[in-house]
Amino acid sequence: MNHPGNLKYSKTDEWVRVEGDEAIIGITDYAQDQLGDIVYVELPWESGQEIAFEEKFGDIESVKATSELVSPLSGNVVSANEDLKENPEYINDYPYDKGWMLRIKFSDASQLDALLDVDQYLEYVQGR
Secondary structure (H helix, E strand, O other): OOOOOOOEEOOOOEEEEEEOOEEEEEEOHHHHHHHOOEEEEEOOOOOOOEEOOOOEEEEEEEOOOEEEEEOOOOEEEEEEOOHHHHOOOHHHHOOOOOOOOEEEEEOOHHHHHHOEOHHHHHHHHHOO
C-alpha cells in the first residue's frame, strides 16, 4: 500500500493535502483496500456546501460494503471531483491523484493539529 509522506491522515482513513487555505480530501489506499473495489461515491457535489469536522460528508460503496465518509476538517466545498460520478474506480487505482474527492476552503486551521503524519497513520492502522 502507498501512503505519501506529504499528506495528513485522519483516524477515519481520509487523507488531506493542504494548499494554502484550501485542502484536498480523499480516502487512503488502506481504506480503499479494506473496502474493496469502489463502485459508487456520494459527495456534496455543489460548491459552497458546508462540511463539519468529524461529521459525515458522504458515502462510498464497494462490492463488499457501504461506508460513511467523515470530514477531517470543517469548511466549505470549493469543488468535488466530478469525474467520480462516472468513474468511481479512480479511487481504487489512484486514491491520491485522480481519486481525490473534495477541495474545501477550511475554516479552522487548528483542526489540522488533530491529523496524523504518515508514520503516525501507519502505526495507527497496524494497531487495529
